[in-house]
Each structure stands twice: as structure tokens, then as C-alpha cells.
Amino acid sequence: MAFNLIRDKGREGRRGYKLPRPDVEMKDLGSVLPGAALRKEKPRLAEVDEPTVVRHYTNLSRQNQGIDTTFYPLGSCTMKHNPRANEAAASVPGFAGLHPLQPEAQVQGALRVMHGLQGFLAEVSGLPAVSLQPLAGAQGELTSVLMVKKLFEDAGDEGRTTVLVPSTAHGTNPATASMAGFGSKEIGLDEHGCVDVDELRSMVDETTAALMITNPNTLGVYERNIAEISEVLHAMGAFLYMDGANMNANLGRMRPADAGVDIMHFNLHKTFSTPHGGGGPGCGAIACSDDLAPFLPDPAVEKEGEGYRFVRPEKSIGRVAGFYGNFGQMLRAWNYIRMHGPELKEVTEMAVLNANYVRAQLGGTYRVPYDELCKHEVVVQPPAGKKALDIAKGLIDHGYHPPTIYFPLVVKEAMLIEPTETESKETLDDFVGTMLELAETSPEDLEEAPTGAPTRRLDEARAARQLKARW
Amino acid sequence: MSVPGDLQYTKSHEWVRTEGDTATIGITDHAQDELGDVVFVELPDEGATFDAGEPFGTVESVKAVSDLYAPVGGEVVEVNSALNDAPEKINEDPYGEGWIVRLRTSGDGPANGDLLSSEEYEKVLQEEA
Numbered sequence: 001m002a003f004n005l006i007r008d009k010g011r012e013g014r015r016g017y018k019l020p021r022p023d024v025e026m027k028d029l030g031s032v033l034p035g036a037a038l039r040k041e042k043p044r045l046a047e048v049d050e051p052t053v054v055r056h057y058t059n060l061s062r063q064n065q066g067i068d069t070t071f072y073p074l075g076s077c078t079m080k081h082n083p084r085a086n087e088a089a090a091s092v093p094g095f096a097g098l099h100p101l102q103p104e105a106q107v108q109g110a111l112r113v114m115h116g117l118q119g120f121l122a123e124v125s126g127l128p129a130v131s132l133q134p135l136a137g138a139q140g141e142l143t144s145v146l147m148v149k150k151l152f153e154d155a156g157d158e159g160r161t162t163v164l165v166p167s168t169a170h171g172t173n174p175a176t177a178s179m180a181g182f183g184s185k186e187i188g189l190d191e192h193g194c195v196d197v198d199e200l201r202s203m204v205d206e207t208t209a210a211l212m213i214t215n216p217n218t219l220g221v222y223e224r225n226i227a228e229i230s231e232v233l234h235a236m237g238a239f240l241y242m243d244g245a246n247m248n249a250n251l252g253r254m255r256p257a258d259a260g261v262d263i264m265h266f267n268l269h270k271t272f273s274t275p276h277g278g279g280g281p282g283c284g285a286i287a288c289s290d291d292l293a294p295f296l297p298d299p300a301v302e303k304e305g306e307g308y309r310f311v312r313p314e315k316s317i318g319r320v321a322g323f324y325g326n327f328g329q330m331l332r333a334w335n336y337i338r339m340h341g342p343e344l345k346e347v348t349e350m351a352v353l354n355a356n357y358v359r360a361q362l363g364g365t366y367r368v369p370y371d372e373l374c375k376h377e378v379v380v381q382p383p384a385g386k387k388a389l390d391i392a393k394g395l396i397d398h399g400y401h402p403p404t405i406y407f408p409l410v411v412k413e414a415m416l417i418e419p420t421e422t423e424s425k426e427t428l429d430d431f432v433g434t435m436l437e438l439a440e441t442s443p444e445d446l447e448e449a450p451t452g453a454p455t456r457r458l459d460e461a462r463a464a465r466q467l468k469a470r471w
Numbered sequence: 472m473s474v475p476g477d478l479q480y481t482k483s484h485e486w487v488r489t490e491g492d493t494a495t496i497g498i499t500d501h502a503q504d505e506l507g508d509v510v511f512v513e514l515p516d517e518g519a520t521f522d523a524g525e526p527f528g529t530v531e532s533v534k535a536v537s538d539l540y541a542p543v544g545g546e547v548v549e550v551n552s553a554l555n556d557a558p559e560k561i562n563e564d565p566y567g568e569g570w571i572v573r574l575r576t577s578g579d580g581p582a583n584g585d586l587l588s589s590e591e592y593e594k595v596l597q598e599e600a
Contacts, residue, residue, distance in 0.1 A: 171536070406534040412505070460533045461508030465558065 006046040006056045016050035063454040065401045066277060071427050073358075075377045075404035075416025076170070076218055078248045078270035079277065085339060086273060086332035095331055100323035104309050110327060111308035114301045117334045121266060121287050124247075124344075126257025129293035131300055132285045133325040137245055140265025140284025141176040141212070143320050147263065147288065147295040148210050148239050149180055150317050154295075160209035160238075166195045168219055168408045170243060173212040182209055189410065193219040193370040197228055204236050214243040215250070215259075216375035218408040218416065220355060222249075230260025239263060239292075247271040248420065249352060249375035252345025256287075263288040272333035283329040299324070350421035351376040354428060358419055361432040365439045369411050377418035379411050383439050388413040390446035393457055394438040397450045400431060472596065473500045475566055479542070480592035481585065486566065487542040489576070494543050497570040498530065498561060501596055506532035509561045514550040515572060521545065524585075527572065530561065542586060545574030 030038060048056075066072070072079035090096065098110055118130040134140040145163065152160045163177035166187050177184040185203060190196045195213065204211075211233055215223040223229070230240045242256050242264035248271050250256070256264050268283035269276035276282055288296065297320045299310035310324075340347060352375050359368060359378040366380035382391050392402035392415070404416040419428055438446065450457065478486045484502035488495045503509065511531040521527045526538040527547075550572050554560060561569040587595065 409535055461510055461559070464510035464531075464533060 006048060006053070007044065009052055009056065010047035012047055014047045014049055016048060016053055065396070070399055070401055071419075071423060071431055072401040073403045073417045073419050073431065074401060075220075075379075075418040076245055076407070077276075077404065078245075078267070078376075078418060078420060079401075080248070080270075080273055080420040081422035082273055082275045082332075083336065083339070086335050089335040090328050090331050095327075098327070104307075108308055110331075111301050111310075113331055113334050114324070114327070115303055115308050117285075117330050117337070118301060120334070120337045121285055124251060124255070125244075125261075125264060125266075125287040126255035127261070127264065127287035127289055129290065129296055129300075130285060130287045131296045132283060132330050133297045133319070133321045134265065134284035134286060135321050135326055136282040137243070137265055137267045137270075137284040138172040138176065139320060140267075140286045141172055141241075141243065142179055143284075143297060143317070144241055144263045144265060144286050144288070145176050145180040145182070145210065145212075146317050147292050148241070149182070150295045150315065151292060152209060154315060157237075159207055161207045163209055164200070164203060164211040166213065166217065167410050168193070168217045169212060169214060170218065170245060173214075173243060177212070187211075192224070192372065193217065193221045193410075194223050194225060195229060197225050197232070200229060201232055204232055204238060206236060208233070208236055208238040210239040210241045212241045212243060214246055215254075215256075216246050216377075218246075218377075219370055219379050219411070220246075220249075220374035220377040220416075220418075221370055221372070222254075222375055226259040226261075230262075234260065245270060246376060249348055249377075251348040252342070253348050257289070263292050268329050268333040273336045274329040274332040281326040281329060283326050283333065285330075297321075347421050348376070351419075354419040354421060354423060355417070357425075357428055358417055358432060361428075362417075362435055365436055366415075376420070377416060379408065380415050380417065381411065381413045382415065385443060386439065386446065387443075388415045390443065390449065391415065391435070391438050393449040394441065394446050395434065397452045398434045398438075400434065472504065473566070474589045474593050474596070476589045478566070478589065480587040480589065480595075481540065481542045482587065482595055483540045485540060485542050487586065489543075492576050493548070494545060494574045494576050495570050496539075496542060496572050496574065497565055498539070499592070500565050503562045503565045503569070506530060506537065507534045508532055509558045512554045512558050512561065512571065514552070514554065515547050517547050517550060519547045520577075521547075521574070539571065541574070543574065543576050545576040547572055548575050549573040 067079050067081060094109060098107060104111065114132055117132060121130045122128055134143045161183055163182040163184050164187055165173045165184050167189060174184040187199050187203060188196045211229065213223060215226055217223055233240050239262040240260055242261040244264045244266045247266055264287055266285045268274050268285055294314040295317055296313040298312040298316040298318055300313055301308055302311045337344065355374050355376050355378050359374055362380050363371065366382060368380050382388055388405040392405050395402045406414055407416055408414060478488050480486050480499065484499045486497055486499050509530055509532050513529040515527045521541040521544060523541055523544040525541050527541045528539040530537050530539060551570050563569065
């Protein structure tokens with residue numbers, strides 16, 4: 001299948017637009033701008049007519065698999081349906097037309113939404129202080145760990161050099177620790193797939209800055225010892241950070257602060273239904289305890305009398321995003337939370353029920369390591385002799401986006417399935433039926449998949465070994 | 472899976488060939504098979520020193536990034552720089568052209584009592600299966 005760039009479809013001088021006659025006097029650009037600011041050559045834009053533009057992008061979009069076209073059980077990514085009511089809120093002209101340089105007095109509505117969302121996230125987490133600035137989960141992690149680092153610096157404690165991560169952690173956790181200037185050490189698991197508390201005890205000392213825990217972890221298992229874990233850390237003056245990627249399993253059911261979490265990030269684009277995939281835009285909002293609050297990014301939104309204003313936290317680590325973060329995502333998340341209100345916990349209940357339904361239906365044919373009640377996602381392994389990669393490619397031929405594969409690393413041939421709460425029983429039954437059919441398909445046939453997608457199987461190894469990042 | 476009898480092994484699936492005070496190190500046939508196609512190897516600098524059990528580099532495949540652990544302690548005297556352009560040698564010939572580093576071992580030979588014989592390593596593989 002050939003992929004042509006839109007530029008290659010153009011002809012010199014062809015135009016797809018007509019501009020209205022200007023109602024001001026036209027000036028030569030050279031008379032307004034200094035010579036150094038002027039282009040020497042025209043930009044290489046596509047010169048095409050409107051039908052060509054529409055067809056080009058429509059045809060590209062038809063090659064996509066996305067939540068709007070198919071069930072998308074990508075584990076740890078919470079690909080839930082994006083309610084269209086969120087889009088209605090985001091299209092209100094007063095929000096859609098905002099400029100980030102407008103003065104506070106003109107954007108009180110937007111500040112009210114941000115302040116309201118800060119409050120919602122504080123209530124969900126039990127942690128009093130919130131920043132909406134980080135643009136993605138991994139940036140929320142980095143922001144949080146930089147705050148922990150600054151707190152120790154502020155306290156004159158120079159010996160905190162290490163961040164601990166369980167072996168089930170997202171790869172971003174040790175990467176965050178490293179970017180923030182810490183070393184990281186890995187902790188093993190107990191027989192339930194949870195952090196081994198005895199090993200933790202032996203590793204925590206006065207060099208430990210924090211433990212980064214994901215709860216439920218990436219096996220979909222609830223870290224039942226989290227309260228004890230927080231006590232071990234706190235006794236040494238270290239912090240408990242929670243990676244909130246899996247908050248869809250906790251809403252209204254588990255408040256991280258009650259379990260001793262000091263600081264955490266949310267993924268508004270996962271848990272609170274704002275569109276994602278393909279790299280953004282996201283929002284990795286963070287929430288923290290009073291101890292860490294002075295170090296939050298600048299600015300936060302505060303209520304003053306009847307109005308709202310931006311404030312700089314006292315010992316802020318500074319800005320972590322241009323302007324205020326991805327406001328459109330905050331607005332959608334605010335809308336989503338308001339739509340559900342106190343029933344938000346039913347989101348979690350249904351997400352957990354759906355994951356356990358899939359676990360029960362696949363179990364017996366697929367192997368289920370740590371086969372206990374799971375939370376919002378479940379790890380399975382293909383039957384002996386079959387590869388997760390081949391099953392995943394087979395799913396593409398049946399019209400599904402594959403689940404996460406080969407993660408978490410602690411399970412061989414892992415397939416991490418997260419159905420989310422927004423799918424019906426019929427959708428889950430169809431998916432399970434396909435998975436069971438693929439389990440019966442011969443390995444030779446599976447190796448051929450996909451046969452019905454826009455491309456056959458891509459050579460991932462060659463793509464990585466001979467990376468071409470430019471067309 | 473091939474497990475040559477003249478090598479020693481670690482539980483983390485490295486092999487080591489000791490000749491005098493030189494130890495050549497790579498990853499096992501089982502390890503390359505589990506990882507899948509290797510796309511990148513991060514090699515240590517020559518002259519760097521590592522203790523036994525310390526990570527000295529990483530192997531990145533289409534599935535995962537894994538640390539490499541030194542089976543014995545010592546100073547890096549040579550790295551297999553051919554892997555920079557052809558990391559697939561680890562898949563094709565893990566015990567030969569896919570070797571990763573050579574260390575000058577500290578002290579008088581491998582001090583690490585955790586090294587496994589080929590028979591012991593085969594048992595580890597059976598237990599993992």
C-alpha cells in the first residue's frame with residue numbers, strides 16, 4: 001500500500017480557497033518587518049483543491065483504528081468512550097475562543113472550571129492541593145518527583161539519592177527517577193503479584209526519597225499492603241508516590257490519601273474520558289499533601305472573595321508547561337465528573353466487573369497468572385505454543401485494536417486487557433468469542449495475520465534498527 | 472535451546488567464558504529467544520569497572536529493554552562494537568559473534584559463587600518453563 005504525501009498530490013498554483021477582498025490597506029511585508037524576518041523562499045505547502053484535501057484525510061482516517069471505530073482494550077491506557085457531551089462543553093464559544101494572554105478578569109469562567117476541577121481531584125484523592133499543569137502522566141510523575149526533591153533540598157537533607165520502583169512499574173517510573181537525578185532500585189513481588197513488603201523493609205533507608213507505586217498495579221492486582229508500605233516509608237522520612245494511571249479502578253472506592261499516599265498524578269485523559277491516543281493532548285494533573293503543597297508548579301488557581309486568580313505557591317518548582325496546561329482537557333474532565341456526580345464510583349464498579357467477566361470467560365483457554373479477583377484490567381497468557389504478538393495481529397483482522405502485549409515485563413507473553421466500563425456485555429462477548437477462536441487457530445495461520453489491514457505485518461525490528469524519522 | 476557445556480551461566484541469563492584473567496560475556500540463546508529481535512545494545516566504555524552482579528549495559532528488543540548484569544567483576548578491556556551496527560548478531564549467534572564485552576577479571580578468576588554450570592543453568596530453564 002502506497003502512502004502519498006498530500007504535497008505530492010498538488011500542482012503548482014492550484015488553490016482550494018478564496019479569500020475575501022481585504023477591507024484594510026494592503027502593505028508590502030518588507031515595509032513592516034525587518035529583512036531578517038522575511039522568508040527567502042516560499043514555504044513548501046501543498047497546492048491542492050478542496051476535494052483532494054477532504055479525500056486525502058478521510059482516506060487516512062479510514063485506516064485508523066480508534067475508540068470511535070472499535071473496541072480498544074489497551075491495558076493500562078483506559079481507552080473508554082469519550083462522551084460527546086464533553087465535546088459540547090468544549091465547543092462553547094466563550095471557552096473555545098479563549099486566549100491564554102487574556103487578563104484574569106476576562107477569564108473568570110475558565111478559572112472557575114479549573115478551581116472546581118482542583119477541588120474534585122482533591123476530593124477523589126483525599127489530597128488537599130492540586131496542580132492541573134502537567135501535560136501527560138509521565139510529566140505528572142516528573143513534576144511530583146521534582147517536588148519531593150525540592151522538599152528535601154529545602155530541608156537540607158542531601159542524602160536522599162534513591163527512588164524505589166516495583167518490578168511491575170510502568171517504564172516511565174524509573175525514567176522519571178533518573179530524569180529527576182535519582183538512582184532507582186527495583187523491588188520484587190510476593191506470591192500475589194504485590195510489592196514484597198519484607199524486601200521493601202530491607203531496602204528502605206535514609207537514602208530513600210520515595211517509592212513510586214501503581215495501585216492497582218499493572219497486573220490489575222490491588223496492592224493490599226499499601227497502608228503498611230506507607231508506614232515503612234514514612235518511618236524513614238520517605239514519601240509514597242502513586243502513579244494514578246489505574247485510577248479507573250479506584251474512583252469513590254479507594255482514596256489514596258487514606259492509604260498513606262503523599263503525592264500522585266491523575267491521567268484526566270484516561271480516567272476522566274478526555275480523548276487520547278497518538279500522543280496527546282493529555283493532562284497529568286497532580287495532587288499532594290499539605291507538606292508538599294508549597295512546592296507545586298506555578299501558577300495554581302485560588303478563590304478570592306467571589307472571584308478567582310492565579311497564585312504562585314510559596315516555594316514553587318516553577319512552571320512545567322507553557323501557560324496553564326491543556327485547558328480543553330480540564331474542561332472535558334470537569335464536565336465528565338459533573339455528569340456523574342456521586343455516581344462516579346459506579347464507573348469503577350462497572351470497569352472492575354467488566355475486567356473480571358473477561359478474566360472468567362478467557363480463563364481455562366488462556367492462562368491467567370495471579371488468578372484472583374482483578375481490578376479494572378487483567379493479564380492473560382496465550383495457550384502453550386502461541387505467541388501474544390500473533391494473537392494481537394489476529395485481533396486486527398477481526399476489527400479489534402489489540403490489547404497491550406509484552407507488558408508487564410514480569411509475565412511472559414503477557415496480554416494486558418482493560419475493557420473499561422463503557423462497553424456492553426455484547427461487545428465483551430464478541431471479543432471473548434474472537435479471542436477463543438484465535439486460541440484455536442493454527443500457529444501457521446496466526447503468523448500470517450493481519451491479512452485484512454491496510455498493511456501486512458510490519459517489520460518492527462528493522463524499523464527500530466534502521467530508524468527513519470523523516471519522510 | 473543451546474547451552475554449551477564449556478561456559479558458565481547466571482540466573483539472569485548471561486554466559487561467561489573465562490580464559491586466564493579474561494572473561495568474555497554475552498547473553499544466552501534462551502535470553503535472545505525470550506527477548507525477540509534485538510534492536511539496540513548499550514555498551515559500557517572501555518576501562519569502566521564493574522562488580523559482579525552490577526548492571527553494565529542494556530539490551531533493547533522489540534519487546535523490552537533489559538539490564539545486563541556482570542557475571543564476574545572486572546575492568547572492561549574490549550566491547551563488541553560491531554553490535555552498534557548489527558545488534559541482530561545477538562539473535563543469530565549469541566555465543567559467538569554476538570558476544571558483548573570482555574573484562575579483565577579482578578583478583579584470581581571469577582569470585583562469584585553464584586555462577587552456574589551448563590547443567591545447573593539447564594535446570595533453571597526447566598524450572599522457568
